[in-house]
Amino acid sequence: MSELLTDKVVLITGASSGIGAAAARVFSREGAAVVLAARREERLAAVVGELRAGGREAAYAVGDVTVSADAARVVDFAVTTYGRLDAAFNNAGVGGDRTPLHLMPDEVYNAIMDVNVRGVWNCLRHEIAAMLPRGGGAIVNNSSVGGLVAIPAAAPYIASKHAVVGLTRAAADEYAKQGIRVNAVAPGTTRSEITVDWFTRNPGLEEVAHSVTPQGRTAEPEEIAAAVAWLLSDRCPFLTGAVLPVDGGFVNH
Template structure:
């Protein structure tokens, strides 16, 4: 008998090809979920799905870009057509954009960040909620950032987009609270990933600085963020909706 935190739940993970998304797929599968993965890089998705199946999990994937509405719809349809329903979704897909002062920021950077982080989330929420309404409800966790709660220097579009993620979370939570759908957000601090490694590598001293302003004095592991998302998606948080959970080593608590 499967007794994991997400036992018998069909869970969609966006941005699943690396970083927090890939870690979430592994954590969710370990907790008993059937996982449906979506991202733009098919080779990464295929490798991850195969690895999960080798460990005894049920996994499928749909290649897609969340900025394309049809791709977001197709990812949900893969879950519903293959497994009969969508119980939960972790909307993790997002990008950071350039670290540039606002007065030097290009329109193209603003457009790209907002299109992925906000419009992409809107596409996913719309498709996921429609499916959940047809099958009795569900749970959704959106990946914001500490940048959705406080300012981050030289990252205005990213900060704006992650504040918008929290706004969409609260709007959806309020709108569907009586229809069996809970919607929450997590706000990770700096988390170890390929992007973070590149960011630190191009900016000597930055990793040390980030650690110095984080009370726990370290960077998060992606699995630590995924564990928080798993709890919010599970039936262990039944009266929680519209919440934003910082997972940041105490950064926004200062």
């Protein structure tokens, strides 16, 4: 069987670490030319250097998804570099402190919503605009199990990830007839900078997460990336507007 993403040009945001960097590696192995975007140039350059050393097509652009002009520039860079944009993984996101809702500072709420919601909004607008003239494409937004259920003391994060689900479904409905599929993944506990930080600042939290996950473990970023690669591929042409839990069974528990 051929690679999932052979000859596709795929943009990945939040690609300097965690799920985004894992996605760059997985998509490359599946045959894609990847364009990585994030704010940390040194890390982007390291991942791209690694991929190129392995004979893969990869490039990067520094940008902040909360800034519409940056999102536009990153998409334009992908199109200019490789001639088109076939697919995108809107992965950039932040976590936040675990604080009761009535004690949550405004600045924490604002920062989380800005990256997790406005960032996806900005990227969707410019990615869709680039895909429409070509007659289609595929986009996956990174939500969370927190976009499907409630998690205590994380109200802004939960709200932001529910909003990602809403944006996914709205875009999928609006552009289905133009050949653009828009889906989302809802990862469970995954070993990334955000979760490692949460576990470090909240001793015992990882054990709690394992106790409510039927598989009883933390996912590796590559496991999430593999699901995204399938959603972006041509293997599921009738799938749009879906939110795929990749969570070890958490939402069924």
